[in-house]
Amino acid sequence: MHFNLTEEQRALAETVQRFLAQQYGFEARRTILRSAEGWSRETWGKLAELGLLALQIPPEHGGMAPAAIETMVTLDAMGRALLVEPYLSSAILGSALVGALGSPAQREALLPAMAEGRRVVVPAAGEAGARYDLSRVATTARRGGAGWVLAGRKAVVLHAPAADLLLVSARTAGAVDDAAGISLFAVPARSPGVRLVPYPLIDGQRAADVILADVALGADALLGAEGSALPALEAAWDLGVAALCAEAVGVLQATLDATTEYTRTRKQFGVPIARFQVLQHRMADMLMHLEQARSMSYLAAMVATADDLKDRRRKLSAAKVVVGQACRFVGQQAVQLHGGMGVTEELPVSHCFKRLLAIEASLGDTEHHLERFIMEGR
Amino acid sequence: MDLNFTPGEQAFREEVRAFLERHLTPPMRRAVLEGLHVPPEETVAWQRLLHAHGWGGPNWPTEFGGTGWDPVRQYLFEEACAAAGAPRLLPFGLKMVGPVIMRFGSDAQQRRFLPRILSGEDWWCQGYSEPEAGSDLASLRTRADRRGDHYLVNGQKAWITLAQHADWIFCLVRTDQASKPQAGISFLLIDMKSPGVTVRPIIMLDGGHEVNEVWFEDVAVPAENLVGEENKGWTQAKFLLGHERANIAGIGSSKRELERLKRIAAAELKHGRPLAEDPFFAARLAQVEIDLMALEITNLRVLSAEAERRTPGPEASLLKIKGTEIQQALTELMMQAVGPYALPFRVEALDGAFAGEPVGPAHAAPLAATYCNMRKASIYGGSNEIQKNIIAQLILGL
Numbered sequence: 001m002h003f004n005l006t007e008e009q010r011a012l013a014e015t016v017q018r019f020l021a022q023q024y025g026f027e028a029r030r031t032i033l034r035s036a037e038g039w040s041r042e043t044w045g046k047l048a049e050l051g052l053l054a055l056q057i058p059p060e061h062g063g064m065a066p067a068a069i070e071t072m073v074t075l076d077a078m079g080r081a082l083l084v085e086p087y088l089s090s091a092i093l094g095s096a097l098v099g100a101l102g103s104p105a106q107r108e109a110l111l112p113a114m115a116e117g118r119r120v121v122v123p124a125a126g127e128a129g130a131r132y133d134l135s136r137v138a139t140t141a142r143r144g145g146a147g148w149v150l151a152g153r154k155a156v157v158l159h160a161p162a163a164d165l166l167l168v169s170a171r172t173a174g175a176v177d178d179a180a181g182i183s184l185f186a187v188p189a190r191s192p193g194v195r196l197v198p199y200p201l202i203d204g205q206r207a208a209d210v211i212l213a214d215v216a217l218g219a220d221a222l223l224g225a226e227g228s229a230l231p232a233l234e235a236a237w238d239l240g241v242a243a244l245c246a247e248a249v250g251v252l253q254a255t256l257d258a259t260t261e262y263t264r265t266r267k268q269f270g271v272p273i274a275r276f277q278v279l280q281h282r283m284a285d286m287l288m289h290l291e292q293a294r295s296m297s298y299l300a301a302m303v304a305t306a307d308d309l310k311d312r313r314r315k316l317s318a319a320k321v322v323v324g325q326a327c328r329f330v331g332q333q334a335v336q337l338h339g340g341m342g343v344t345e346e347l348p349v350s351h352c353f354k355r356l357l358a359i360e361a362s363l364g365d366t367e368h369h370l371e372r373f374i375m376e377g378r
Numbered sequence: 379m380d381l382n383f384t385p386g387e388q389a390f391r392e393e394v395r396a397f398l399e400r401h402l403t404p405p406m407r408r409a410v411l412e413g414l415h416v417p418p419e420e421t422v423a424w425q426r427l428l429h430a431h432g433w434g435g436p437n438w439p440t441e442f443g444g445t446g447w448d449p450v451r452q453y454l455f456e457e458a459c460a461a462a463g464a465p466r467l468l469p470f471g472l473k474m475v476g477p478v479i480m481r482f483g484s485d486a487q488q489r490r491f492l493p494r495i496l497s498g499e500d501w502w503c504q505g506y507s508e509p510e511a512g513s514d515l516a517s518l519r520t521r522a523d524r525r526g527d528h529y530l531v532n533g534q535k536a537w538i539t540l541a542q543h544a545d546w547i548f549c550l551v552r553t554d555q556a557s558k559p560q561a562g563i564s565f566l567l568i569d570m571k572s573p574g575v576t577v578r579p580i581i582m583l584d585g586g587h588e589v590n591e592v593w594f595e596d597v598a599v600p601a602e603n604l605v606g607e608e609n610k611g612w613t614q615a616k617f618l619l620g621h622e623r624a625n626i627a628g629i630g631s632s633k634r635e636l637e638r639l640k641r642i643a644a645a646e647l648k649h650g651r652p653l654a655e656d657p658f659f660a661a662r663l664a665q666v667e668i669d670l671m672a673l674e675i676t677n678l679r680v681l682s683a684e685a686e687r688r689t690p691g692p693e694a695s696l697l698k699i700k701g702t703e704i705q706q707a708l709t710e711l712m713m714q715a716v717g718p719y720a721l722p723f724r725v726e727a728l729d730g731a732f733a734g735e736p737v738g739p740a741h742a743a744p745l746a747a748t749y750c751n752m753r754k755a756s757i758y759g760g761s762n763e764i765q766k767n768i769i770a771q772l773i774l775g776l
């Protein structure tokens with residue numbers, strides 16, 4: 001057993017960190033957040049050049065998957081920089097779904113373009129009332145016209161406004177909460193009948209509700225076999241959980257660093273506030289949360305694509321629970337220890353706090369994963 | 379021991395409820411009950427309405443135009459107002475500078491300033507903190523130098539809540555540079571329209587503008603605006619901080635928020651069933667409800683001790699810590715209750731007049747912003763760490 005990175009992995013981590021440190025500082029990120037689109041195509045292009053958009057894409061389509069550790073170190077670096085581009089949604093979830101379900105023709109049409117940064121492809125799986133259940137799908141797809149007709153509403157679709165293509169889960173058979181009968185469709189974002197209600201999320205990333213009003217699609221819009229998309233969706237989400245855990249560790253590290261740094265320089269009562277033992281203990285607790293989260297993000301990376309489903313799910317849920325609790329504690333305490341400055345938008349700490357908040361509530365919150373951990377253990 | 383309110387107190391509560399039923403219009407309630415922004419005009423309008431009824435000073439003695447209610451009645455009044463969704467009365471005049479002027483001010487100051495607080499004519503803000511003087515308030519540096527019949531004020535205050543609407547600011551200023559930190563401080567009332575006063579917004583993490591920097595550049599303040607003796611301002615500051623914390627437990631508003639949380643949990647679904655029936659969620663909700671139940675009784679114990687002793691003691695620190703922990707836990711649970719729809723953040727949807735296209739259930743719109751915003755509660759009014767220092771030193775004698 002060992003926890004060492006290979007020479008190449010370490011080099012990759014350094015490259016990504018250096019690139020983001022140089023080009024994606026606090027002010028540069030702010031400018032991106034305030035822009036109309038809310039993400040930077042230029043940054044996206046550079047991520048493609050660095051090969052980072054190809055980490056989930058198999059070599060025959062221009063990628064380098066499988067790359068669990070590479071993904072982990074990349075997301076850690078992105079977490080530190082609070083990257084807002086559609087990496088999780090397109091480069092992780094989108095790539096995984098196309099790779100798992102796409103026909104050779106669909107994969108060839110999409111994956112190289114995704115690796116090169118020319119296409120943004122994001123899943124649209126959530127619905128109102130479904131919370132974090134991927135199997136609760138009310139959106140329908142019926143055969144009609146030249147292929148399929150989709151109708152329904154997808155909720156809080158991360159990075160939908162940036163997407164060229166949406167991967168929409170829709171029911172082709174069964175009751176609203178059946179595991180069987182869910183299919184995945186590739187829906188061009190600008191198809192007639194597709195309407196987006198766009199908005200920023202609390203952490204500044206963009207999302208939208210996607211309204212599908214009898215959207216007519218060709219027969220080739222279906223990805224994978226009819227009615228059996230759920231396992232691939234769940235597998236992609238598991239991969240996403242591992243990625244999110246790695247990102248969280250990066251954000252947590254940046255948050256703790258900002259806090260130790262601030263308390264060393266901020267003086268009250270004639271001394272740096274870091275001298276107060278109660279704050280030292282608080283930061284010690286933050287560090288323990290971070291290290292436990294880091295351990296679980298390693299575990300998550302190692303099992304993200306494992307074949308033993310029950311074991312994989314239990315471990316990924318355990319990781320998300322530990323990470324979610326760390327996000328909560330470290331985020332709140334970092335703000336607290338910054339005093340009034342912590343609740344302004346002026347310093348990075350509140351931006352970290354909000355990203356940690358969003359991570360905790362993405363791909364299943366702590367409670368969802370606690371429940372899944374229990375259920376999978378039965 | 380008897381934990382019931384007396385028949386007189388119960389009748390009083392009914393009277394307040396009936397009043398609220400009659401005078402609080404549904405649009406006024408809605409913003410508060412749904413967690414939306416309450417426009418400043420509404421707050422002023424509510425103060426005026428209460429004043430017209432003789433209730434403009436719920437915590438003031440009758441000699442200054444107040445209601446003369448004892449602490450228990452004040453508590454019942456606040457609780458009923460909070461439950462009904464009344465706009466929160468501004469504490470800066472009623473609970474802060476008002477009591478200071480009553481206790482330390484001259485007759486002329488009392489006649490000049492107090493009636494205008496009751497009537498809602500003057501909006502006050504609190505100018506204590508500075509960039510370098512937060513928890514360590516006594517290290518403040520804004521200076522006031524006596525020049526004949528006026529003071530010349532220079533310096534910078536920070537974190538001043540709602541200064542952008544204020545007519546007046548009460549400030550702690552340094553009038554003696556030589557003496558020990560606490561000794562050279564005075565309590566000064568400054569007209570916000572004075573030449574040399576500049577207000578600059580500080581934008582909060584939820585994008586809101588509720589705090590400000592206030593700069594003073596050679597601001598001439600008439601010497602008659604000094605409250606009490608020169609260099610004795612620290613006494614007044616401590617007196618005021620006690621009052622500021624007295625109702626800080628926020629029991630009434632937390633009860634209201636608990637009800638909102640329950641409504642949300644009943645409407646939200648998890649695995650197709652109401653979230654309220656989910657054992658994980660129900661347990662967390664129950665925990666907050668139980669904490670609040672305990673704090674309500676603790677609060678009443680402190681109030682009844684206060685009724686006898688008259689000045690709030692260090693127990694107020696306990697109320698502040700537990701009260702803010704509960705307020706924050708409630709915002710956290712509300713956010714959690716709505717799942718993915720907690721994350722959309724549309725500032726415009728926080729305005730009661732918003733008529734745009736909704737996303738998700740209407741109750742979800744303000745939750746993330748409120749959660750972020752309420753992190754302030756454990757920081758302002760003396761941070762919770764400072765409150766624990768007070769408990770350790772003044773209650774435990776450590």
Ligand SMILES: Cc1cc2nc3c(=O)[nH]c(=O)nc-3n(C[C@H](O)[C@H](O)[C@H](O)COP(=O)(O)OP(=O)(O)OC[C@H]3O[C@@H](n4cnc5c(N)ncnc54)[C@H](O)[C@@H]3O)c2cc1C
Nearest residue numbers: 336337339340504506507512513537539754758759761763
């Ligand atoms: C939303 C908001 C509204 C406000 N409104 C007003 C207002 O209207 N008027 C006004 O005058 N002020 C106002 N304040 C200021 C508020 O009182 C200060 O923010 C508060 O006193 C903390 O000071 P600080 O922000 O400088 O933090 P600091 O004092 O720098 O504290 C930073 C951290 O160190 C901790 N710390 C400091 N000293 C100790 C110690 N001895 N032991 C242990 N821990 C310690 C604190 O608890 C905190 O966690 C407001 C603040 C906020 C956030």
